[in-house]
Structures are given as structure tokens and as C-alpha cells.
Amino acid sequence: MARLPRRSVGRRGFLKDAAAGAAALVTAPALGAASQDAQQQAQIRPSVPPPSAGLAAAETNPPPPRVDVYTTDRPGSDFMADVLKSLGFEYVAANPGSSFRGLHESFINYGGNKEPELLTCCHEESSVAMGHGYAKIEGKPMLVMAHGTVGLQHASMAIYNAYADRVPVYIVLGNIADVGWRRSDVEWTHSVQDAAAMVRDYTKWDDAPVSLNHFAESGVRAYKVAMTPPCGPVVLVADAVLQEEGIAPEDRRRLRVPRLSPTGPPAADAGAVAELARMLVAAEYPVIAAGRVARTPAGIAPLVELAELLQAPVHDGQFMLRMNFPTRHPLKNAGSPTEADFILGLEKPDFFLITHRLTPVNRFGMDARRVTKAGAKIATISSLDLSTRNNYQDGGRYNEVDLAIAADAEATLPALVEACKRLLTPDRRRAIEQRGAKLAEASRRMRDAALDEAAWGWEASPISTARLSAELWDQIKGEDWSLVSDTTFVSNWPLRLWDFTKHHQFIGFSGAYGVGYGAPAAVGAALANRKHGRLSVNIQCDGDLNYAPAVLWTAAHHRIPLLNVMHNNRAYHQERMYVTDMAARANRDVSRAQIGNELNDPAIDYASLAKAYGVYGTGPIDNPKDLGPAIKKALDVVKRGEPALIDVVTQPR
């Protein structure tokens, strides 16, 4: 699509002249004595070049003087804002950047800083991860703006997490495609031919529109793509010239924002559903392995109905990826998949590990041994089969299954439940009920055992993660709470002790296990919870917080209520265990595994860190008797609408 005709004031010619003048101004100091000294220094030490004088001046000097007056009452970014506002974004998260300054200004003045409202972020990784956490509560994407180069480089790991977690995040990148508009070394280095290339392997779709109508069409399409399961992050480039150039009055009538026409989630065809129902009802002992099943709150009920109809236990595997199933339900994690004669995998990325055990062998790799019962049948319903990529290896091992259905599980489950109901005879129902009674008893024993295990180390210092979880539960159980963090690093104690029943009570893990996700995702999820009046709780790992701790300031600045409870084991603990393993394998000194992994000496003062960012902070707390009162005080702060942080010195896991 051709770019719109330029307005009659000769904008391009004017800016070219202005840019040339500005370039002359900013490069003038390079001819001075100080600059010559710098050049000589650079020749002496070529491996550590100083910033160029032009770059230094561009970063530090005021904007170059204008040689003419140029204004517009309708920059292209206003129309871009119209497009993005039509999609219903509540928030736009950004670390400010010059390549999207036009859009930034349009959002706050033309758009009134409402829907979307600007969220001030201190790192692009935080912006995207906030969007990641937000989407898992709100069920729709947050808008994120970033530089097409340096901003996206910062954001890339968080985008990969969202991609692997199949979560929609809508990213707009600023870029100056036309060389004639780049006024300095800064703008040259911040420009790129193909901005989205860097993240194309782990985004679902991208485009770089060359006109405003192109931006409108691709903007709406991007939203539709991001929200169609399997969901994922999308990237749209907002060219800086398109943003900043005025829209001539005669061109405005040609601009149009297309209507968003959402795509329904892909459900399985009736034949596949009927075949799966037949297999499930015929099974003597079916087990369900659930991954990212409940995309929405509506996903829980049909899974519960299916499990109860068949008295089939629902297992998470190594990680609980979504709030799919009530944690205290008698069928939750009851029995074992190894005893089943039929295993149904639902949106489970690591499903292979449900049916196999891996044992390290030698340089040939892992010995993968199937551990299912002889003759057991396996089926899957997964939208992961619809989004195959090859470079980034988030696909997991290949599964040999008897029936693979490429579809969204949440969208397919209601039909599967009905199909199973139609096939159940009175005899089958009686047999199923008997199995259910046994599983309920096993579940009760498992729960009692968890409580007994939680008692070990109850008075220990550092504080046990079971104690931390029990103390927290005692004070939030009467609230409409939401755990906006994962539980793996605290030995899953919240999942074993708390009563999770609602979708918003758990948001799963990062997706790609990229550390640095936890704190910003918690802030984003807490933001989504705010308008619902929910109490957001984040069990925050110390290593994770240190990637971009300034997200605490973002929470304070935007008055996002969030209780942060540090799981402060003073280490990158997973790596300590790994290095210990390597040392033992090499018959060497395991005691040196601390080196390079500890976050101690000096111990990091997280309470002071929080205070520095304007967040209530208390601790470090290492006496378990002090924990309950500290939680109570922090909750008072959170209930006033502010974030709070308790630094708890904890056991490693």
C-alpha cells in the first residue's frame, strides 16, 4: 500500500534541512581539542573506544534549534492511537524511547492517557513481563511500546517467555526506516531494516506497515492473531515518520480502522471427539495430565466435569502451568499415571515426562524409559500441534500416541464431556464410582502426609518454605486472593496447602523459565487484579528480583497493591545444586559450589531496596515467630492500595 501523499508545507524538505543543520551542530565539537585528545586515546586503546563526540552530544545536549516553525494538528500517531484504542487496551507499558515518542505523545494528549493508560517502566523486559502477567489474569493483551532495536533487545527474553507460555502480548516497536529522517548517530544505531527479525522465532506474527491504513489493518490483525489459540506475542512496527508526519486534511477521510473480528478457538472435529470419548469410557483407569488447559475461567468447569464423570485423576506433572483444577479436589494428583491404562494429555508441553522416566546414561544422552502400564493407550488434545517451530526447542520430546487431536483443549472439553455422557452405561458408572472412592481415600492420605511433612523444620531458621506458606495462608484465606507467582522454588507448598478453586488464584510459571519474569509478571497480574478488588500475593525469589528490581517503583508509582514476600535463599539456588552435582560427578570439592552462585557477602537488603523505590519494606526476617506479625503489617499497607515487601530469609527450597 502506498504511503499517503505528503502535505504541502514541504515537511520532508524542511526536516532534511533541519537535520543537516542539527548534524552540523552536534558534530561541531568533534573538531575541538578535547575531541582530538579522545581520538588519540582511542587509537592508543582501540579495544575500549570512548563514545563518539557526536553520540555524546546527541545524548547530552538539548535538542538542536529549529530554523523554522512547523506544527501539525493531526500527526499520524493520532490515527495510530485510534487504531490501538479501538482494540480495547487498558494499559500501555513502556520504557520511554525516542522512536515512539510521537505515539507516546498521542496517547497522553490526544488519547487523554486513558484506555490505554501509560505505565512507566524502567526496563523493557519489565514491560513485556508485566503484560505477560496481566494477560494471564485479564485474558487479553497489554500493549507494550519499545525501541525497535535497543528496547527490543532488552525485551527479548520476556517475549520468549510469553511465547513459550502461549500468552498474548501486543508489542509496538518504534523505528526510523527512511535514512533521510535519521538525524544523528543515535537514530542510525536505533534504526533497523527488519526490526521484528530478532524475535521472529518466538513471536506469533509481525508486520512493518508502510502507511497508516496499512498500520490500521495490520494492527487489528495482530490483535486477532495474538488472541487466537494458541495465543502468543505479536509485533507491529510503528514507523517514526508515519507517527510524526501530519495527516493532510484531504487524506483524513481515507483513513479507516477495520472492525476487529475475533477468531474462535479451534475445537476438535466431532469424529475425533467421539473416538476419544469411546476410548475414555472404555478405560479401566484413565488419568488426565493437564498443562495449559484453562486459558480462561471457563476452562475449569468442563475439566472438573470430565474428571468427575470418569473419576479420572488430574495430574500436573513437574510444573503446574495453569489453574486448571481445584487443588483440594479428591482427584487432584491422586493415584499415578504409571497405573493408568489410558492417559489423556491436555495442552501439556512436557507430556513425554508423564509417560517416561529419563536417566542420564553417558554421551549418548538420556535413557528414556516408558513407564506406563503395559498396553496403556495415550491420547492428546493440544493446540501446541498447531504452532510448530524449529529453532527454539520448546516443543519437548516427540510423543508416540494412539490419538492426537490438534485443537484447543478448553474449546473441545464441553463436547468431549457430552460425548462421554452419551456412552456411559449404568454398569460403567458403578465401576467408575468404585474407582473414585479409592482415589478419594488416596487423596486424603496424601493430604495428611503433606501436613505432616510441613511440620518438619517448622521452627527452623532460615524459615522453611512450608512455614512461610502456612503463615501466608492463615492471613489471606478470608480474602479474595490471587497468587501471582509460581511455587516451584518453594517446593510447591502453596499448592499443597492452600485451597485453590478459582482461575485467578494461580497464574503458572514463566513459560520458558527465563529468570527475571517473576517480579514484573506479578506486578502486571496485580494490576489486572486491582479493579476486581483482589488481594495479590507474590512469593518473590531473590535471584529473580535482581534482574530488574525497579519494577517495584512502577508498582509504587501506579499504586498497584501487591504483597511481595521474599523467598530469599541468598543464591541462584538451582545453579548451586547443579554445580554441586557436577563437582560430585567429577569427584571434586562440592563445598565450592557456592562460588558464582551465592547472593551473599554482603547480604542484599531487600527491605531497603523496596523503600528506595517507594515501597513499604520490612525485614530481613529469619525467625519464624516474627513472620506472622510482619505479614499482618504488610497486608495493612496492601489493603490501602499500595505495594509492600517482606524480606524473609528462607530455606533453599
Next chain:
Amino acid sequence: MIRMLVLALTLAAAGGAQAPAPPSVAGSAENGKRLYMKHTCYFCHGTAGQGSLAGARIAAVARNAQGFTRYVRQPSGQMPAYTEKILSDQELADIFAYLRALPAAKPAREIPLLDQLRPR
């Protein structure tokens, strides 16, 4: 930066049954505590031996010193083997003495925060 999570080092199973029985030696709980911390046993099993998702509880487990040593030498789970180059039989005996000296947990029923979690 990107890290895979592997839950490692479990002592839950009683493996290594084929290994010859190690010599029985008396242990020093005091020295065992020092060794337990120095050799990072607590990484997976906790400073109180309470266990975690990464390693089983080893406080007050029903196992004798020889069985303990045999398991550490030839573990059956994902726990790495600790050979005599890392920990001698005497040092393992000391660690075992320390683990046996750890106090048993109070029953969960006597801890109100846990007892309230029990299904009624």
C-alpha cells in the same frame, strides 16, 4: 540466564542394595553438622533435614548408618554419588549421627496453622 529446572537429588528410594556393606563406624554429631553444611547437603535436604521438592526429608529417617552410607555411595535417584574422595566413611558416619540427633517434628495436629488445613 535461561535456566532449565530439574528437580534433582532425591534420597527417597533405598537403592544400592547390591553394594557391599560399608564398615560400621561411630559418628560425631557435632562434626556431622559441620560437614552437612560444608558439603552442601542442605541445598536439597534443608538445614533441618526437612527435605524439599529437590530432596527427601533425611531427618529422623529409619535407616541405619551402613544403609545411609551405602545409599550416598550409590544413590538410586537423581542424587549424585558421593565417593570416598569427597566424603570418607567416617565423615558419612558423622553426618548420619547428626541427622539422627535432629529433633523429630511436632505432629501437625499440634501446630494450629497446619491443623486448620486438615480436611474436616
